[in-house]
Amino acid sequence: MIAAYPLQWPEGWPRTKSYLQKNGRFKHDGRWITVFAACDGVLVELDRLGIKRDDIVISTNLKTRLDGMPRSDQREPDDHGAAVYWETNKGVRRVMAIDRYETVADNIAAIAATLEAMRAIDRHGGAQILDRAFTGFSALPPPAAARHWREVIGVPSTVRDMPSVRIAFRRRAAEVHPDKGGTHEAMAELNVALAAAEKELNG
The missing domain is CATH 1.10.287 (Helix Hairpins)
Known part of the structure; x- marks a missing residue:
């Protein structure tokens, strides 16, 4: 099972060096985006793709609320990465992960923006093309913890x-x-x- 905390970075995905990370400058209602607003954006985009809330995990190094979503009132962790895992109604497990920005909120917002862009494929190109576009985002099970x-x-x-x-x-x-x-x-x-x-x- 994928954990929301700590960050479960997908196996085989490259990481961004800290000196290459930058300010995402994502905004919501005229202000810099919060973790809450960024997570809401991800949930909205996946809902539009027909993904149920119970089939979504937003994994970061921020501790979670009772509903499993990252809490906003925390110090920015050393690792700002975010990974979103979900399962389609066909039982296919997907993942999207981003760590190019300097805050967890910006990286989650970037995932939401990417999902929105890919959803446009569904509108203009059809479900089959969207499925092909998502092929590279198939999620492998996380490696089992071998050591205590x-x-x-x-x-x-x-x-x-x-x-x-x-x-x-x-x-x-x-x-x-x-x-x-x-x-x-x-x-x-x-x-x-x-x-x-x-x-x-x-x-």
Whole structure:
């Protein structure tokens, strides 16, 4: 199952180097777009494509609300990427992911804008052409987590408090972050491990 938090970047999709990311300048009602408005844009576009809300996951490094959508009232995470997973009424799983902008909100808004552009294909070219256009967005199942979170973060079983885990997490992140010579895959594994630690230790 795809998790809304932390970010589940689709396997095999290239990542944008942080120094190449830019300001998206997406606006909503005359203001810079919020995470809430950007997510709403994605839901609206997918609804117009016949995708039900329950078949959509917006995955980011922002913690989620009770409905599974990213919360707006949070500090911008180090990884601004966003991935949207959905399943068609034919059971085909799709994904679209963008990380070229400097905020999560802008990357989600960019996905909404891309969906809107592709929906125009449906209006002008028909469903068959739209299906072909979406072929490159087929979603593969995420790789199964092979290692326990303690092993990934580097904390012994005697550590049972989140402050100590977060200290170890930051230390490990300084080693595996792409900007420090690490890889996006290692950082993604570390983020998943932190989420697992929070779930286990905080209940």
